[in-house]
Amino acid sequence: MLTFDEAIAVIDESIAPADQLEEVPLSECLHRTLARAVIADRPLPPFDRATMDGFAVVASDIQLGVTLPIDRTVSAGDACAVEGKSGMCVSIATGASVPDGFDAVVKHESTRFIETEVEFLIDDVKPGTAIHPMGVDANANDVLIEPNTLLKHHHIGIAAAVGATSLTVRKSIRLCVISSGDELVDGAETPKTHEIRNSNGPMLLALFESMGCVASSKMMADDQGLTKAVLEEACSANDIVVTIGGISAGKKDFVIPALDALSAHHIFKGVAMQPGKPCYVGTCQDAVVIGLPGNPVSALVCATLFGKAVLRKMMGLNATPKFSEVTLLNDVKPNPHRELFRPCVQELTGVTIPEWQGSGDLVHTTNTTGIVRIPKQVDIVASGTTVCYLPWS
Numbered sequence: 001m002l003t004f005d006e007a008i009a010v011i012d013e014s015i016a017p018a019d020q021l022e023e024v025p026l027s028e029c030l031h032r033t034l035a036r037a038v039i040a041d042r043p044l045p046p047f048d049r050a051t052m053d054g055f056a057v058v059a060s061d062i063q064l065g066v067t068l069p070i071d072r073t074v075s076a077g078d079a080c081a082v083e084g085k086s087g088m089c090v091s092i093a094t095g096a097s098v099p100d101g102f103d104a105v106v107k108h109e110s111t112r113f114i115e116t117e118v119e120f121l122i123d124d125v126k127p128g129t130a131i132h133p134m135g136v137d138a139n140a141n142d143v144l145i146e147p148n149t150l151l152k153h154h155h156i157g158i159a160a161a162v163g164a165t166s167l168t169v170r171k172s173i174r175l176c177v178i179s180s181g182d183e184l185v186d187g188a189e190t191p192k193t194h195e196i197r198n199s200n201g202p203m204l205l206a207l208f209e210s211m212g213c214v215a216s217s218k219m220m221a222d223d224q225g226l227t228k229a230v231l232e233e234a235c236s237a238n239d240i241v242v243t244i245g246g247i248s249a250g251k252k253d254f255v256i257p258a259l260d261a262l263s264a265h266h267i268f269k270g271v272a273m274q275p276g277k278p279c280y281v282g283t284c285q286d287a288v289v290i291g292l293p294g295n296p297v298s299a300l301v302c303a304t305l306f307g308k309a310v311l312r313k314m315m316g317l318n319a320t321p322k323f324s325e326v327t328l329l330n331d332v333k334p335n336p337h338r339e340l341f342r343p344c345v346q347e348l349t350g351v352t353i354p355e356w357q358g359s360g361d362l363v364h365t366t367n368t369t370g371i372v373r374i375p376k377q378v379d380i381v382a383s384g385t386t387v388c389y390l391p392w393s
């Protein structure tokens with residue numbers, strides 16, 4: 001059975017990015033993967049920009065007690081025709097273009113002024129003070145955002161700053177979440193005592209939608225023929241199919257037999273981890289199938305680890321989850337045979353792991369912020385140990 005790291009490496013090797021591109025309006029680019037670089041159309045800033053409200057001056061004019069006449073006021077957005085020179089100054093606003101000839105801005109707080117004149121209350125103003133010089137952030141034609149960047153809101157801002165109204169991005173991944181189990185009822189129905197509501201379906205739909213997928217969901221009963229038909233249909237209409245439940249060796253676990261009947265190619269079946277031992281990844285028709293165990297914490301943890309890795313790879317991004325090292329703030333009982341993954345709460349000085357009643361206990365994840373990774377070992381992992389942490393998003 002593969003270790004967790006081996007399973008991630010196999011995903012990285014076996015799954016190729018979806019390569020279709022499309023041009024979409026900037027307002028729809030959030031969570032998409034950039035396919036063509038965003039390039040500066042002009043220098044940034046495009047002019048010498050005042051960074052303070054104050055007075056634009058020739059720096060060498062300024063000494064304690066010097067008084068200069070104020071030629072005019074230059075506001076942000078003013079096209080300023082005046083030529084700056086020694087012996088005069090202009091009142092200037094943050095974001096306004098500093099007139100040629102001036103080489104510093106002295107902030108209001110360092111002056112005393114009356115209508116037409118200003119007295120300077122400081123000595124030794126260095127050239128360049130309070131000026132954000134033209135082209136210092138980027139030159140025209142510089143690449144500002146590289147291809148294969150996952151677009152976040154600040155990228156939208158940078159693209160807007162260089163006049164992009166649309167961007168070329170990878171096509172969104174179509175993904176279907178299939179919840180299986182005779183015990184499940186839809187959230188709108190009233191469950192009988194022995195039934196439960198489908199919580200995993202909406203949870204994982206939300207997870208994958210938050211990553212920019214065009215996601216849909218289905219429920220199916222534990223029936224061999226139905227499982228095959230639903231999988232066949234979902235694989236023909238989607239890039240990724242995520243099944244929940246029915247993946248173990250129980251009498252009513254039909255996902256693997258149905259995939260076999262559809263001649264699926266198995267990438268891996270089973271990972272040496274808790275929760276998530278029965279996890280599956282394979283390909284069927286042109287879709288990648290991710291089989292998750294049904295217990296809600298197992299489904300949540302495995303979707304976060306493997307589901308996101310597959311999706312990121314198909315989006316043209318790095319598949320490997322980015323764990324960081326943190327300090328464990330309470331003792332935890334490890335699993336002697338398999339690596340343990342537990343929902344945890346990131347605090348200022350490390351992470352705490354809340355008590356749980358096992359992988360059926362979704363409620364204990366309420367205040368959690370991510371997953372902590374506990375190596376397989378016999379002895380208790382003591383508070384103060386360095387462990388690896390992955391935020392939910």
Ligand code: AMP
Nearest residue numbers: 179181198199200201245246293294295
């Ligand atoms: P399975 O992996 O199919 O054996 O499912 C294990 C258990 O997880 C089931 O007995 C249910 O209690 C629970 N479960 C499975 N699917 C769901 C779901 N979609 N929503 C909530 N709980 C589920």
Ligand code: MG
Nearest residue numbers: 180181245246
């Ligand atoms: Mg089941």
